[in-house]
Amino acid sequence: MPVDWLVKTMQSRGLEVFTQSFSRTLPFPDENKERYMVHGTNVYGILRAPRAPRTEALVLSAPCSPGNSNNQAVGLLLGLAQYFRGQIFWAKDIIFLVNEHDLIGMQAWLEGYHHTNTTGMNWSPLQGRGGSIQAALSLELSSDVITSLDLVLEGLNGQLPNLDLANLFYAFCQKIGVLCTIQGKLQRNDWDSAAGYSQALQTMLLMVLKQASGRPWGDHGLFLRYHIEAASIHGINSFRQYKTDLTTIGKLLEGMFRKLNNLLERLHQSYFFYLLPSLSRFVSIGYYMPAFSLLAAILLLRALDLWVQLGSVVQGMEDGGVEEEEQVRAALVSPTIMVHKVITPDRAMYIAPIFIHRCVCVCVCVCVCIYIYIYIYIYIYIYIYI
Amino acid sequence: MAFKRFISLIITLFFCILLYLQPVLCSNIEAKASQFFSSGHTNNWAVLVCTSRFWFNYRHVANTLSVYRSVKRLGIPDSHIVLMLADDMACNHRNPKPATVFSHKNMELNVYGDDVEVDYRGYEVTVENFLRVLTGRLPPSTPRSKRLLSDDRSNILIYLTGHGGNGFLKFQDSEEISNVELADAFEQMWQKRRRGAPFCRYNELLFIIDTCQGASMYERFYSPNLMALASSQVGEDSLSHQPDLAIGVHLMDRYTFYLLEFLEDIHPASQATMKDLFKVCPKSQCASTPGHRTDLFQRDPGTVLITDFFGSVRKVEITKETINLTTPIVHEDHDPSRPAEEAPETQTYVDQLSVTEIIHQKPKRKDWHPPDGFILGLWTLILLVFFKTYGVKHLKHIF
Numbered sequence: 001m002p003v004d005w006l007v008k009t010m011q012s013r014g015l016e017v018f019t020q021s022f023s024r025t026l027p028f029p030d031e032n033k034e035r036y037m038v039h040g041t042n043v044y045g046i047l048r049a050p051r052a053p054r055t056e057a058l059v060l061s062a063p064c065s066p067g068n069s070n071n072q073a074v075g076l077l078l079g080l081a082q083y084f085r086g087q088i089f090w091a092k093d094i095i096f097l098v099n100e101h102d103l104i105g106m107q108a109w110l111e112g113y114h115h116t117n118t119t120g121m122n123w124s125p126l127q128g129r130g131g132s133i134q135a136a137l138s139l140e141l142s143s144d145v146i147t148s149l150d151l152v153l154e155g156l157n158g159q160l161p162n163l164d165l166a167n168l169f170y171a172f173c174q175k176i177g178v179l180c181t182i183q184g185k186l187q188r189n190d191w192d193s194a195a196g197y198s199q200a201l202q203t204m205l206l207m208v209l210k211q212a213s214g215r216p217w218g219d220h221g222l223f224l225r226y227h228i229e230a231a232s233i234h235g236i237n238s239f240r241q242y243k244t245d246l247t248t249i250g251k252l253l254e255g256m257f258r259k260l261n262n263l264l265e266r267l268h269q270s271y272f273f274y275l276l277p278s279l280s281r282f283v284s285i286g287y288y289m290p291a292f293s294l295l296a297a298i299l300l301l302r303a304l305d306l307w308v309q310l311g312s313v314v315q316g317m318e319d320g321g322v323e324e325e326e327q328v329r330a331a332l333v334s335p336t337i338m339v340h341k342v343i344t345p346d347r348a349m350y351i352a353p354i355f356i357h358r359c360v361c362v363c364v365c366v367c368v369c370i371y372i373y374i375y376i377y378i379y380i381y382i383y384i385y386i
Numbered sequence: 387m388a389f390k391r392f393i394s395l396i397i398t399l400f401f402c403i404l405l406y407l408q409p410v411l412c413s414n415i416e417a418k419a420s421q422f423f424s425s426g427h428t429n430n431w432a433v434l435v436c437t438s439r440f441w442f443n444y445r446h447v448a449n450t451l452s453v454y455r456s457v458k459r460l461g462i463p464d465s466h467i468v469l470m471l472a473d474d475m476a477c478n479h480r481n482p483k484p485a486t487v488f489s490h491k492n493m494e495l496n497v498y499g500d501d502v503e504v505d506y507r508g509y510e511v512t513v514e515n516f517l518r519v520l521t522g523r524l525p526p527s528t529p530r531s532k533r534l535l536s537d538d539r540s541n542i543l544i545y546l547t548g549h550g551g552n553g554f555l556k557f558q559d560s561e562e563i564s565n566v567e568l569a570d571a572f573e574q575m576w577q578k579r580r581r582g583a584p585f586c587r588y589n590e591l592l593f594i595i596d597t598c599q600g601a602s603m604y605e606r607f608y609s610p611n612l613m614a615l616a617s618s619q620v621g622e623d624s625l626s627h628q629p630d631l632a633i634g635v636h637l638m639d640r641y642t643f644y645l646l647e648f649l650e651d652i653h654p655a656s657q658a659t660m661k662d663l664f665k666v667c668p669k670s671q672c673a674s675t676p677g678h679r680t681d682l683f684q685r686d687p688g689t690v691l692i693t694d695f696f697g698s699v700r701k702v703e704i705t706k707e708t709i710n711l712t713t714p715i716v717h718e719d720h721d722p723s724r725p726a727e728e729a730p731e732t733q734t735y736v737d738q739l740s741v742t743e744i745i746h747q748k749p750k751r752k753d754w755h756p757p758d759g760f761i762l763g764l765w766t767l768i769l770l771v772f773f774k775t776y777g778v779k780h781l782k783h784i785f
Binding site (some may be wrong): 091 | 440477634
């Protein structure tokens with residue numbers, strides 16, 4: 001990565017430029033070069049807000065990958081930096097970040113910015129800082145004309161930014177007239193037909209699978225753990241008649257940043273847990289979590305069934321003549337008390353494995369069910385309130 | 387000799403008659419003078435409050451500042467205006483045009499200007515401070531610019547804007563004032579006359595409110611001499627007028643926008659009455675229905691001038707006689723049917739500002755002047771040359 005050239009260019013644009021070097025020992029060797037250690041440098045420039053105190057910041061990042069995979073994003077970033085420098089309505093500092101080695105560099109930068117060290121990387125401390133980050137956008141552009149922009153939301157461990165960020169982006173794309181896709185699929189007009197329904201279903205399932213994989217699908221995914229709303233914008237150049245150039249994309253990003261600049265608090269009004277069958281529709285957690293809870297309730301029902309059977313197994317081994325209501329009452333009483341009642345040794349050899357097996361099944365079912373419920377509860381509340 | 391004595395007798399008789407008649411003439415002037423002093427109010431105050439913070443409530447600050455400029459233009463001085471703005475929009479970090487607050491799109495009219503004096507700013511605009519200003523219960527260290535020093539001959543204009551609901555108005559995103567509190571504050575202002583304090587705090591009061599469901603705020607008034615106007619009825623929302631695309635926020639609310647347009651046509655000698663003010667912003671222009679309440683007001687609204695509340699008009703009457711004011715003037719009972727300014731003539735004011743043209747884009751009316759010396763000389767030259775060339779005989783065709 002051309003670190004010196006980037007430093008010089010950003011400085012000539014009027015930003016405060018700093019670098020951070022990092023290194024990480026990979027747990028597995030890289031398939032190309034069999035190397036175990038990754039070294040890199042992040043370069044970032046801070047555009048200070050002309051009149052505001054340095055309490056809040058926004059981040060625009062572009063990963064610098066070798067080859068042709070992301071060769072236009074840094075150029076757009078530098079162009080935007082020059083344009084933003086001439087405006088006076090910024091109320092937050094804007095940090096233009098170019099990170100090396102994609103996620104590794106981004107993680108090093110975030111850890112350095114927030115003074116945490118969760119992955120055990122070595123990184124040099126950050127010389128310049130900009131206040132608490134309110135929102136971040138990550139750019140990936142491979143060509144200088146694009147036909148559509150893909151919005152990538154899924155982050156680390158399946159975490160998602162606030163739905164308001166996605167709505168904001170989509171509404172603004174519509175206003176400017178740029179095509180916007182999600183999961184690579186465009187919006188349709190006919191959601192009621194079978195083809196429309198199947199596309200919506202496919203989009204939603206793709207999102208579920210991407211979240212389930214647990215890995216972040218863009219550089220933005222690492223911001224979400226620090227409660228910074230972030231999304232990745234991926235430029236796609238496919239075979240379509242109408243192509244938009246980088247100036248329009250620049251206008252779009254400027255508009256997005258202006259909207260984020262006008263925010264007074266972090267985005268928190270909309271959902272954090274949702275599934276998107278399309279960009280204009282969402283399924284919130286209030287809809288999909290009860291379905292999953294009902295699946296987990298099956299285990300409870302199974303546990304109850306086994307419990308009742310335990311009671312009736314022991315009863316069946318006693319001598320006959322026991323009344324029906326006694327049997328029912330006996331089934332409700334704890335089986336362990338009943339075990340100490342009359343069971344002859346030879347019968348015990350026969351019942352014991354089945355009995356133990358059923359006890360264990362009950363315990364496992366109940367424990368798993370409770371574990372799932374508690375996990376859902378903690379997951380939701382920790383991610384919302386941190 | 388006898389003739390001289392006769393003349394001197396006539397003169398002394400004349401002077402005796404004059405002396406005799408003098409008291410009669412004097413009492414006529416005194417009657418006129420007492421009439422002059424017994425009419426309504428002698429001073430005007432204004433309390434203008436914007437209650438909401440944050441950049442997206444730009445329009446509330448612009449509302450208040452536009453009423454401020456109208457009131458100031460019509461003559462109320464800064465010492466008699468208490469201006470309370472809950473946030474600083476002109477110097478907000480997000481303002482792309484710093485030190486300005488615009489009320490018309492395309493940045494036509496900057497209501498912030500050079501000489502705005504804000505008395506309560508930022509976090510000082512609270513319900514407690516507002517009620518203390520109205521009732522006068524301020525700590526002794528409060529400077530004069532933050533006090534409402536009105537007396538029982540003051541007409542007060544109170545203008546409130548912000549976010550409101552049914553029966554309340556929100557201050558600063560954290561507290562509310564209810565309509566009952568407001569009505570009680572006005573009653574305190576009225577009651578002070580009877581409590582042993584020498585003056586009650588207002589003669590007549592005009593209350594204007596531009597919020598959602600504003601009519602609910604004046605439902606509970608019960609003190610006399612109050613007139614109230616609101617931008618919307620209970621259950622309706624007051625809407626904003628137009629966004630400016632360069633600044634990015636809505637600049638004004640509709641009711642105050644049309645109120646500003648109406649007030650820009652008022653000059654200090656205008657005879658427009660409250661009935662015209664009630665017609666400002668009908669439902670076709672504002673999406674809400676403005677309301678008003680006049681049952682507590684003792685005069686007929688058709689006889690009340692706008693400048694009684696919005697301006698500070700000094701009544702001037704020129705007299706050439708001397709008036710002996712040794713006996714106290716007895717206030718006559720105020721006759722509600724008689725119009726308030728009967729006796730004095732007011733001077734007319736020069737049309738001071740050209741802001742009306744900015745808003746309405748009317749062309750300036752130019753008076754006709756007779757042609758001046760140059761034109762006359764030119765025409766004389768032309769005529770002379772004509773007659774010289776073609777002879778004097780053509781003169782008969784002209785005359």
